[in-house]
Amino acid sequence: MSYQDWFRQDRLPHIYCSGCGNGTVINCTLMAVDEIGWKENETVFVSGIGCSSRASGYIVTDSLHTTHGRALPFATGVKLSNPDLNVVVFTGDGDLAAIGGNHFIHACRRNIDLTVICMNNQIYGMTGGQGSPTTPAGALSTTTPYGSSEPAFDLSELAVAAGANYVARWTSYHVKELTRAIGAGMRTPGLSFIETMTQCPTNYGRRNKLRQVTDQVEFMKNHTALRQKLDRMRESGQKVPADVIAIGEFVRRDRPAMGVRR
């Protein structure tokens, strides 16, 4: 079996725009699933609303495409009613950090045995590019025409603070690392949160001087650094530029978890 066997061929082609990073993240997820050897009939994908959340419909397993921001409570119900299931949540920054922010911190606090994959494209992509809680300060969107004046959420730090057992951030450029991180998350009991910075050329890149798809992917390549390295730089008094995004594993721990397979 290969990761491609996990796609519902009759639902393809997908709706994603050319150059979208979501497909890469879905491929990485399915490669990780395939490598671990999960079975289709033991795996459930749950998602909310938005571009990210269309992913569950393209996969052959059972799936729940739920309401905006509520994928985590739905997934909590699935997992606690049958802990033998492997439950993966696809979500986006708008879904998880805005309308579903409350559910996010409580799912991390309870440390439910879910794998949560957030495609963070820093914008409400599906509705046409409005500013989201992860839109960087100063970035342009259709609701922040002269630049966002609000600070953005750091979702991975939030997950660490709220209690998730595994937290990592990579980007759609870091395919190998992302796949490994998703696999590590899936193997870790408790809530695993894998944030993937993802390019949105249609609604983010073209408004923010990253006109070509490759511009945004290059940006993610050149403006990311391992969290540990950034910590060392700060400790040694070096200045870290404000637009550098920390990537890598943020935490791996063994807090008591809910819904772990008996």
Place this chain on the structure above:
Amino acid sequence: MMEIMEGSHAVAHAVTRCRPQVIAAYPITPQTHIVEALAEIVANCELDADYITVESEFSALSACLGASAAGSRVYSATTSQGLALMFEVCYNVAGMRFPIVMSIVNRAMGAPLSIWNDHQDSISLRDSGWMQFYAEDNQEATDLHYIAYKVSEDHRVLLPSLVCFDGYIISHTYEPVDMLTQEQADSYLPPFKPYHRLDADDPISFGLFASPDYYLEFRYENDQAMRRAQDIMASCGREFGEMFGRDYSGLVEAYRLDDADTAIVAMGSLCGTVKDAIDELRDAGKKVGLLKIRSFRPFPTAEIRSALSGVSRVAVLDKNISLGSKGAACLEVRDALYGSQIPVLGYVIALGGRDVRKKDIAAIVEKAEKGIGDIFYGLREELLK
């Protein structure tokens, strides 16, 4: 001045001329063009308002409630799932008597997920204490916002309003619109004068407990305000007509109904299609007319009874369904005609964006003439096997 405008942009510009001081909204298809336009208008300092990019619809209406309580004129817009998420706040806004105006770009309710048009979203708020006005075209969608603010803020009413218009069919369609100038708008709609507001020098509390000794009277007062709103809506609509030439004094509007045998009752953009169908049916010798319901809340029961008193049958088209019962307008029209011998037949149509053509209207008229009604019209039987 006549301009060719997209429905959403026309509404955004009308809202601008109403001078809201606080706007809070969360993006949802097909409402986005309205709030994007307003975000830009505010960012360009063309409107002296605060635009809040909130994190959900629940927060949007909650922020609006707070701003209204503090004495500001406020605005929001949403649709479908977003309105459903606001449900709790909607009852609070009406119960605290804050005259908020909100646009509803009508869209179907999930599941299954649908971004296309029907009226299930706003109809679900029927009992919340919000007024509900339905627009037929871009012009009406635009004008109803001025009127809604005026009716809502009238101290004899003090109820919030939903200005409802069909997603895509109006929101994304370009039509000529006669846009009021700012001076005209100001002459019609004076600055907001709150009846009561949060004031540190004269403290009051909103939304506290009402024990069983008091709650019934609160709902009664809400109901009385809704009933009073009928006359206020009529007078504000008349005043609008006198000033700008477009009369909205009727909470319903008749089209070729005088000598009709069959009356069609409908709301929203569907009325345009029905009028065209009626013209063709009239040419073919059938006496058919339309009664358009502009105001679903307050519901103009007496006006409807009188408008339909001379017809032989009534066919009510509902873009919503109370499952296990009937469409909302059908039930109300039947209630309005209670005691008469006129049959009222209900047709649930166009759910989830299913297109309605003139020939569908003709087919419904034919069914009504045969007494066949209280059905879903246009089912694809092959899908139900």
